[in-house]
Amino acid sequence: MEWLDSFWSTYSTFVLATGTNVLLALSIYVTLACGLLSVANAGFMAIGAYSAVLLTLRTGTPLPIALIVGAIAAAMVALLIGVPTLRLSGVYLAMATLAFGEVVRILILNAENVTGGALGLNGIPQLVGLFDVVFSVTVALYVFLRLAQSRVGRTITAISQDEIATELMGLNVRAYKLVCFVVGAALAGLAGALNAHFTFFISPNEYGFERAVEILAMGVIGGVSSPWGAVLGGSLITALPELLRGMGRYRPLINGGILIIIILYSPKGLWDGLQTVLRRPRR
Amino acid sequence: MLRLSSLSKDFGGLRVLDNFDLTIPSRGIFGLIGPNGAGKTTVFNLITGLLPPSSGSIEFAGERLNGLPPFMITRRGIARTFQNIRLFKEMTAEENVLVAMGDPQCGMLKALLPGAYKRVEDSERKSAGELLSRVRLSTKAHQRAGVLSYGEQRRLELARALATRPKLLLLDEPAAGMNAAEKQELMEEIEKLEATGLSILLIEHDMRFVMGICAEIAVLNFGRWIAQGSPVEIRAHPKVIEAYLGNNLREDS
Numbered sequence: 001m002e003w004l005d006s007f008w009s010t011y012s013t014f015v016l017a018t019g020t021n022v023l024l025a026l027s028i029y030v031t032l033a034c035g036l037l038s039v040a041n042a043g044f045m046a047i048g049a050y051s052a053v054l055l056t057l058r059t060g061t062p063l064p065i066a067l068i069v070g071a072i073a074a075a076m077v078a079l080l081i082g083v084p085t086l087r088l089s090g091v092y093l094a095m096a097t098l099a100f101g102e103v104v105r106i107l108i109l110n111a112e113n114v115t116g117g118a119l120g121l122n123g124i125p126q127l128v129g130l131f132d133v134v135f136s137v138t139v140a141l142y143v144f145l146r147l148a149q150s151r152v153g154r155t156i157t158a159i160s161q162d163e164i165a166t167e168l169m170g171l172n173v174r175a176y177k178l179v180c181f182v183v184g185a186a187l188a189g190l191a192g193a194l195n196a197h198f199t200f201f202i203s204p205n206e207y208g209f210e211r212a213v214e215i216l217a218m219g220v221i222g223g224v225s226s227p228w229g230a231v232l233g234g235s236l237i238t239a240l241p242e243l244l245r246g247m248g249r250y251r252p253l254i255n256g257g258i259l260i261i262i263i264l265y266s267p268k269g270l271w272d273g274l275q276t277v278l279r280r281p282r283r
Numbered sequence: 284m285l286r287l288s289s290l291s292k293d294f295g296g297l298r299v300l301d302n303f304d305l306t307i308p309s310r311g312i313f314g315l316i317g318p319n320g321a322g323k324t325t326v327f328n329l330i331t332g333l334l335p336p337s338s339g340s341i342e343f344a345g346e347r348l349n350g351l352p353p354f355m356i357t358r359r360g361i362a363r364t365f366q367n368i369r370l371f372k373e374m375t376a377e378e379n380v381l382v383a384m385g386d387p388q389c390g391m392l393k394a395l396l397p398g399a400y401k402r403v404e405d406s407e408r409k410s411a412g413e414l415l416s417r418v419r420l421s422t423k424a425h426q427r428a429g430v431l432s433y434g435e436q437r438r439l440e441l442a443r444a445l446a447t448r449p450k451l452l453l454l455d456e457p458a459a460g461m462n463a464a465e466k467q468e469l470m471e472e473i474e475k476l477e478a479t480g481l482s483i484l485l486i487e488h489d490m491r492f493v494m495g496i497c498a499e500i501a502v503l504n505f506g507r508w509i510a511q512g513s514p515v516e517i518r519a520h521p522k523v524i525e526a527y528l529g530n531n532l533r534e535d536s
Contacts, residue, residue, distance in 0.1 A: 143395060150394035150404075151385055158371045158382045165369040168331060169383040170357035170447050 012130075013198060018238045019133035020195040021218060025234030026140050027187035028219035029227060030180045035160035037090060038181065039212040040081075040097035041188040043104035044074040046207035048189025049196040050108060050115055053124050056197065063127040067136075067193045074189025075182050082181045086174065101212050108204040120203025128197040136194060140187060144227035156180065188215075221262055223269015232270045284309035284482055285330070285361075285451055290339035292325055292506075299325050300506045302339070307451070312473065312483045314497035316490075316517075318526055321503040323486045324366060327453050331363055332356045343451070362449035364440045366456045366486075372429030376420055376439050379428050380411040383446035411446065418442045418472070434465050441472070452476065454485040458492045470496050494518065502526065 008015075024041060031038045052070035055061035061069075085096045108115045115121065147153050158166040159173055167173045196202045214237060222233020240258060244251045266273025285307040292300040300322045307313050315323050328334040330341060332353040341348040348356055371379050384407055394400050415421050418438035423431060428439060437457065444452060457473070458466045466489065473496060477483055487493045493500060494514040502510040502517060504526040510517060517523055 146395050146397070146400075150400060151381065151407075152394055154374070154378055154382050155385065157374060157378075161371045161373055162369050164333065164353075165365070165371065166382065167353045168333075168357055168363060169385070169443070170354050171382070171385060172352075172354050174352075 014238070014242060015130065016128065016133050016198045017195070018235055019137050020191045021238045022137050022231050022234035023140060023187055023191035023194070024215045025218035025222055025230035025237075026144060026227060027184040027191065028215050029144070029222070029224055029230040030184040030187070032219050032224045033160060034156040034177055034180045035089075035163070036086070036177060036181060037094045038097045038184070039094055039216055040078070040100045041184060041215045042207045042209075042212035043097075043101035044078060044185040044188035045192035045195070045211070045215075046104050046108060046204065047074045047077055047192070049192035049202050049207070050121075051189075052193030053121055053196045053202060054114065056125055056127060057121060057123070063132070063197065066197075067132075067190060070193030071186040071190040074192070075186040078182045078185030079178070082178050086177050086181060098209070098212065101207070101209070105204045105208050108207075115204070118203065118205075120201055122201050124196055124200055124202065126198055126200065128194050133194060136190060141227055141231065144230075148227055217259065221259060221270060223266075223271040223273075225268060225272050225275075229269050229271030232274075236270065284344055285484070286342040287326070287330070288340050288342070290326075290329060290341065291337045292322075292329060292334060293337045298506055300329070303503070303506070303508055305501055305508075307482055307484055309450070309482050310477065310480060311498045312477050312485070312496055314493045314500035315484060315486050315503065316488070316493055316500060317503035320505075322506040323503055324455060325506075326503070327363060327455055327486065330356075330453065331361060357447055357449075360448070360450035361453065362444040362447045362451075363453035364437075364444050364455055364457060366459070368433075368436050368440055370428040370436055370440060370443070372427065374428060375425050376415060376428055376431065377408070377411050377424040379439060379443050380414050380446045381407055383443045384411060414442045414446055415439075417445075433460055437461070437469075438472075445476075449481065451482045451484065454483065454487075456486055456488065458487055458489050466492055 024045065027041050027044070028038075048070035051073040052066040055066040055069060056063060081100055085093060085100070088096055109118055111117070155166065155171055155176060158169070158171075159176060163173050192207075218233040218237045219230060220233070221236060222231070223229035240255050241251060244254055247254050262270060262273075266276075285305070287303055287305040290300060290303045291298065303322075303326065305315075305326075315326060317323055325334065329336050330348070332348065332351055332355075336349060343356075343359055343361060346359065348359070351359075371382065374382070393403065412421065412424065415424050418441055420431075420435060420439055420442065423435060428436065431439060437460075441454075441457070454473070458469055461469060470492065473483060473485070485493075485497070494517075497514060499512065500514060500517045501508065502520070502523050509522045509526060510520045512520070
C-alpha cells in the first residue's frame with residue numbers, strides 16, 4: 001500500500017491526464033468515424049474548461065454541475081457552428097474548424113475581465129479525483145462500444161464510406177453528422193472541465209493549435225475502427241513523453257519519430273494494426 | 284404513381300433536360316432509353332432528390348417531392364441502384380443490407396440496453412438474410428462487399444435497394460457489364476420483383492434486354508422526350524431510329 005501511495009503522489013497528475021486525454025481521443029474519434037475532419041476539439045475543450053472553472057472558482061458551484069455545464073456549453077456552441085460548417089467536407093472543414101479554435105482562443109485572451117486574459121485563471125480548486133475521471137471514461141467508452149455495434153455505428157461507418165449512397169438508403173446523413181459533431185464537442189468540453197480541476201491553472205494558450213493537432217494525432221494514431229483505438233491513442237500520446245524522459249533534449253525528436261513509424265506501418269491506426277498482428281496465423 | 288410534369292434541368296447555360304413529362308403506373312416495368320448524354324441519369328438524380336429541378340414538378344403517390352431531401356424521398360418509397368456501383372465496400376454484404384433496412388425510429392437509447400437491442404438486431408438480420416438469399420448471396424453474407432465479383436456486387440446493390448422497402452425501384456443500367464447468361468437471370472429476377480407488386484423504372488443500353496422486359500418505353504434524346512410506347516412501337520419509331528442511327532436523308536442531300 002505504501003508503494004501505491006508513493007506512486008500516486010508522483011504520478012496522480014499523469015494518471016488523471018491520461019484519462020482526460022482518452023476522453024479527448026474519444027471526442028475526435030466520433031467525428032473521424034463518420035468522415036469529418038474537424039479540429040475544433042481544442043476550442044470545445046477551452047469552452048468546457050472556462051465555463052466549468054468560472055462556476056467553481058467564482059460561485060462555488062459543486063463539481064458535478066460544473067462538469068455538466070462545461071459539456072453542455074461546448075455542445076451548444078457546436079450545434080450553432082455545426083449547422084453551417086458541416087456543409088463543408090475534407091480539408092475545407094478542417095480549415096473552418098481550425099479558424100473556430102483560434103477565434104475561441106482569441107476571445108478568451110481578450111475577455112480579460114472574465115477569463116483573466118493571457119494570465120489565465122489561477123488557484124482552481126483541485127476537485128477532480130481518480131473516481132471522476134475513471135467514471136467519465138467508463139461511461140463514455142461503454143456508450144461508444146454499444147453504439148459502435150448497433151445500427152447507429154453501422155450508419156456512421158456507411159457515411160464515412162459513401163455519403164450519397166447512405167442518404168439514398170433513407171438515412172438522414174446531415175443529422176447524423178451534426179449529432180456526431182455535437183457529441184464530440186460535449187466530450188471535449190467535459191475533458192476540458194475535468195482537466196482544469198486537477199491542474200490548478202488554465203490559460204488560453206493551452207487550447208491553441210498545438211493542442212488541436214495533439215488531439216487529432218490521438219485519434220489518428222489509435223485508429224477509428226473501434227473506440228478502443230481512441231483509448232490506445234490517448235494513452236500512448238500521454239505516456240510516450242513520460243517514457244522518453246531519459247532521452248533529454250532528443251525527447252521530442254524520438255517522440256515524433258515513433259509516431260511517424262506507427263503511421264507508416266499501421267496507417268489505419270494502432271488498434272487495427274494490433275488486430276492484424278493478433279489474427280495472423282502462427283507458424 | 285410517379286408523375287414528372289414539364290421537368291427541366293439546367294447546368295449553367297446547358298439545358299440537360301427540357302420539359303420532360305413521364306407517368307409511371309403503380310405496377311409494371313418501364314424503360315427509359317436514349318443515346319449517351321441524353322439525360323437519363325439526370326432524370327434519376329432529379330427523382331431521388333440528388334439534384335434540384337430547375338422547373339417542373341415531381342409527384343409520387345399524390346405528393347409533391349420537389350425540395351425534399353433525398354433520404355425523405357427514399358422513405359416515401361423510391362429506391363435506386365447506381366450506374367457505377369456504390370456499395371459500402373469495407374462492410375460485409377450483410378451489413379450493406381442492414382444499413383438500408385433501418386427503422387429510423389429505432390433510436391440510440393435502445394442500443395444501450397443489450398437485451399432489448401438484441402431482439403431488434405436478430406429480426407433485422409433475419410430479414411437481411413432473406414433478401415440476400417433472394418439475390419443468391421446467402422453464402423457471401425459475411426464477405427466484404429469490395430471483394431465480391433462484379434455480378435455479385437450488382438445483385439447486392441439490388442438487395443440493398445430492396446431493403447428500404449420501396450414501392451418504386453429505379454435501376455440505372457442494371458445489366459451493364461453482364462454476360463448473356465447473367466442478363467437472362469437478371470431479367471427473370473426483375474420480372475419476379477414486378478410480380479411482388481413493385482413498379483420498376485430502368486435505364487438500359489442493351490436493347491434486347493429493354494425490349495424483352497419492359498411493358499412500355501420512353502425515349503430521350505438531348506434532354507427531350509422523343510417517343511413513348513410499347514417495345515414494338517419504339518423499335519419501328521422513325522425518330523428513335525434517327526436518334527440512334529442518324530438520318531439517312533440528311534446525309535444524301
